[in-house]
Amino acid sequence: MKFETLMLLLTLFAPIIGGFVYGVERIVKARMQSRVGPPLMQPFYDFFKLMDKRPLMVHSLHAVMGIMYFIACWFSLLVLFLGNDLLVAVFFHVIAVLALTIGAFSVRSPYSVIGAMRELMHMISYEPLMVLMVVGFYQVVGSFNLKDILNYDGIPLLQLPVVFMAFVLAIPMMLHKSPFDVAEAHQEIIGGPEIEYSGPFYEAVYTGKWIEYVYVFFFVFLFGGSHYWLGALLVLFVFLFVNALDNATARLDFRKMVKFSWFVLIPVSAFNIIFLALWR
Amino acid sequence: MELYVTLSIVLPWIVAFVIYLVKNDFVTNVLSLLMLPVLAYFAWEIYFSGNLPMLVDTPHWVDYAITIYDFGLLGYFLYQGIKNKSMLVSALAVLQLVLLIIVILMIEHSNTANIYIDKLTAFMYMIVAIVGVPIAIFATKYMEYDEKGKHSFVAILIWFLGVMNFAVSVNNIEWFFALFETTTLASYVLIRFRMDDQAVKNAILALWMNQIGGVAILFALLTFLKTSGLYHFTDLLNTDSKMLSLTALGFLSLSALVKGAQMPFHKWLLGAMVAPTPVSAILHSATMVKIAPYLLLRISPVIKGTLLAKLLIITTGFVFVAAAVIALTQENFKKILAYSTISLLGLMMLAAVVGTPIAITASLLLILFHAFAKGFLFIEAGVLEKVFHVKYIKQMRRLIERAPLTLMFIFFGFLNMTFVPFGTFIGKWIMIEEASGFLSHGSYVLLILYVGAGSAFLSVLYMKVLGISVRKSHGIERVRALPLPLKFNFVSVWYYGWLLFLTVFIAPFIATQIVPIAQELSGQIPNIHADNLSLVINTSTLYFWQILGALVILSLIHALPFFVHFKNVDTARPYNCGEAFPRHIETYNFVCISKYENYLIAFSIALFVMVLVLGGGLL
Structure with a gap:
């Protein structure tokens, strides 16, 4: 029972945790650029400011979809934490993408529409990789069950090193970080799917993004198995690595993103899994 | 009898x-x-006669x-x-x-x-x-x-x-x-x-x-x-x-x-x-x-586990992905549906040739739910064609204002083809779970890749089509629900009701109706049972709260736009960087893919020959 309670609490506070992660990220990024950066609580100050603003919308459908994106994100996190099947959690995430893209497609702004289309390209890039990663966990642990993975005595990282690296390189695609931030691409399409949201509706989309942080980094944590300190260390390392990568690289074309995922990341992960299955 | x-x-x-x-x-x-x-x-x-199987002279x-x-x-x-x-x-x-x-x-x-x-x-x-x-x-x-x-x-x-x-x-x-x-x-x-x-x-x-x-x-x-x-x-x-x-x-x-x-x-x-x-x-x-x-x-x-079966897995799985990819380049609504049928047929056959009891269950599920969803979608395509004169997806823009009810049905049909609590998803899910158990042959790793990739491409396809039909200018002005003929509504609601009903009770339905068929076909008992309304496969569970939650979220997504109107919220025009608004926005047609279509077809011919020559042992 203790495990479930903990996970339920984690899910409940996920937006706050995600907000803190985002706050830390802004500071880390600023320090990497020799800036001081905003205070840690800045995302929450933004939150209150945005909630206070006069709500403006393009039309109801669009606004509703922003809220649905937030709900679907939160629910997929709940499924990841409390359900016992990782694969189901991966597929639940698609619902969140559906809400976001339908919303973005529904307005007549070219930026939003292009952003939605690119969001789909993001999904094509990371979705099969996520499935492969979960299958990799199954190969190591012998179960799709989250609890079994968290109680696994060995270290999944040692058996899935290539899958881990591929996943780390796919994280920028999931969290919209440079070099794979093509869907948001602020200088180019001004935020893509989120451009038309404002006030509280924007806040919904934004909080959804915070939840995605928790969702993604939890997968990194799983690579430590029952060695939670290792998991935490991995999360820290990946967090710093992704931010460094974000700071150091320029944005790539979306074709390059899809090609990189399909011709590099997915084949090497598949090989990792095949050899794992053969040598076991 | x-x-x-x-x-x-x-x-x-x-x-x-x-x-x-x-x-x-x-x-x-x-x-x-x-x-x-x-x-x-x-x-x-x-x-339900109870004396199946039977032979009739x-x-x-x-x-x-x-x-x-x-x-x-x-x-x-x-x-x-x-x-x-x-x-x-x-x-x-x-x-x-x-x-x-x-x-x-x-x-x-x-x-x-x-x-x-x-x-x-x-x-x-x-x-x-x-x-x-x-x-x-x-x-x-x-x-x-x-x-x-x-x-x-x-x-x-x-x-x-x-x-x-x-x-x-x-x-x-x-x-x-x-x-x-x-x-x-x-x-x-x-x-x-x-x-x-x-x-x-x-x-x-x-x-x-x-x-x-x-x-x-x-x-x-x-x-x-x-x-x-x-x-x-x-x-x-x-x-x-x-x-x-x-x-x-x-x-x-x-x-x-x-x-x-x-x-x-x-x-x-x-x-x-x-x-x-x-x-x-x-x-x-x-x-x-x-x-x-x-x-x-x-x-x-009889073909389970043979080289023929493995080659068939590679061929049908390839078609599953390739047809989904080619479907992205199409712009005729019926053609898109046709390609997605070809694609999903590949998946059904793939599950059938894998031949383990759970895979056969997956295949049966896909047959049933694909039949419902495709019947539904083509009926709606017929309505669009006859009542609203829409044939191409680029004519589908602003469908949400012109044909809200039909669009809602289409939306639901598409959701059924790929999203979480629905039968087609469960077919894919248990297929991946099943294949993960015996990965020692390369064709099975390929299988997982096929299923993961193909479902991603199909989701993209459906979201793209839906995206075009919900687009509108600045706010839903008036939703004009054109009265449809009684028979059209009857058939649509018939399918809609069945799909909804089967999805809510999917766990007992699979455990009591589909599993016996798979058991009879394969001679083994698939390790699937229903725990109240939750579905248990091997060690994995799809809880009822997950099914219901996903269903509620998805039904909100596909039906809310017609009912929710924020009254006290001001509207603004979309941002367009000060430029004139385009009269309409085209959508990506993935032209970059269509030039590879012939390569894909050539490759599938090669796979066909391989099935016959190597798998059938013809030479």
Whole structure:
């Protein structure tokens, strides 16, 4: 029972945790650029400011979809934490993408529409990789069950090193970080799917993004198995690595993103899994 | 029992004949409406009779009648080939005639019954009744919108259902050939129904492609006769699988691939869209293409684990992904649906040839839910075409204002094809879980990759189409709900209700209805059971709160826009960087992919040859 309670609490506070992660990220990024950066609580100050603003919308459908994106994100996190099947959690995430893209497609702004289309390209890039990663966990642990993975005595990282690296390189695609931030691409399409949201509706989309942080980094944590300190260390390392990568690289074309995922990341992960299955 | 079986097969033929002769509006409407409860009742009685599987002996004269019918059918094909100056059709008809004569000379009398009814057959009856008949009902209204020949059209549709019922109950492969070719004939007649140049051309294409399947069945039959002398499905399944000729099984699978419109034989199914929309609905959902997974399910116990099965996995899985990719480049709504059918058929066959009990469950689930969803989507495509005059997805923009109800149905149909709590998703999910258990062969890792990638591409496809239809200018001005004809609404709500009902109770439904069929087919008990309303597969659970949560979120997403209007919120125009708004926004057509289409097709041809040569051991 203790495990479930903990996970339920984690899910409940996920937006706050995600907000803190985002706050830390802004500071880390600023320090990497020799800036001081905003205070840690800045995302929450933004939150209150945005909630206070006069709500403006393009039309109801669009606004509703922003809220649905937030709900679907939160629910997929709940499924990841409390359900016992990782694969189901991966597929639940698609619902969140559906809400976001339908919303973005529904307005007549070219930026939003292009952003939605690119969001789909993001999904094509990371979705099969996520499935492969979960299958990799199954190969190591012998179960799709989250609890079994968290109680696994060995270290999944040692058996899935290539899958881990591929996943780390796919994280920028999931969290919209440079070099794979093509869907948001602020200088180019001004935020893509989120451009038309404002006030509280924007806040919904934004909080959804915070939840995605928790969702993604939890997968990194799983690579430590029952060695939670290792998991935490991995999360820290990946967090710093992704931010460094974000700071150091320029944005790539979306074709390059899809090609990189399909011709590099997915084949090497598949090989990792095949050899794992053969040598076991 | 036997009476119900006979009636299930014969009644649609009789009703079709009556409709064809009487040509009266009242008779057509009433009879097609009546077929729904009647056929469903028969299927229900057969399914729950408790003494399945059973063999039904047929009188001796039926054998002769079918042989004569065969010759008549092939003669008709030959005549059509000569009349339409198609060398291919005539040549294939002649080839089949020659092969058929050899078969008849070689065949010896067998005491095995010619009709075999098991749970799978009853399952197919059920699909034909619940999914197939509403399409005929829909057609009675559809054909009143400036189309000619309503009565003969509905008659052919209902006859087609009878043919399908017959095809899934035969045990004798020679009879199966006759029925296989009859479905070819039915599709030929239906595709050519409008009789314009394009329709005739596509009908001829469908005819010769499906005849290749017929030739493959005859080759299989010849090989079976030559090697073991057996030509009944039950006999084949009861013998030691090592004794069976893999070549023959390879030919049988080839005919399934052709019937299932797998690339490179996918063009005939695309061509079918020139016909009136109910034709596409019936070809894609309840009849015709479903023979392909049915046939593979029948022979799956003997091909399971062989090299043939592995090569079939690679081929069908490739089609699953490639068809989904090509679908992204299409802009005709019906064509997009056709490509997604081709793609999902690949998945069904893949699951069928994997052949473990859980994989067979997945295949059955996919057959059922795909039938419902595709029937539903094509019905809505018909409504769009006739009432709203929309054929291409670029005409679908702002559909949300013009046809809110129809769009909601389409939305729901698309959600059913890929998203979480629905049957198709569960099929994919348990397929991945099952394949993860035996990854030691490369084809199974490929399988997981195929399923993951293909479902990602299909999701992208559906989101793209939906995205275009919800786009509108600045706020929903007025939602004008155009009143639709009663029959259209009845059929839509029928499908909608069934899909919703089955999804909510999916766990007990799978555990009590689908699992016994898989158990009977594979001879082993699949490790699937329902824990109240949660579904347990091996060690994984899909909880009811997950099913319900996803269902609630998705129904909110697909229905909320019509009901929720924020009253006190000001609206703003979208940001466009100060430029003039484009009158409309085009969508990505993935032109970068379409130039690879020929490579994909060439690769699938190579895989086909590999299946036959390596898997069938032809050389």
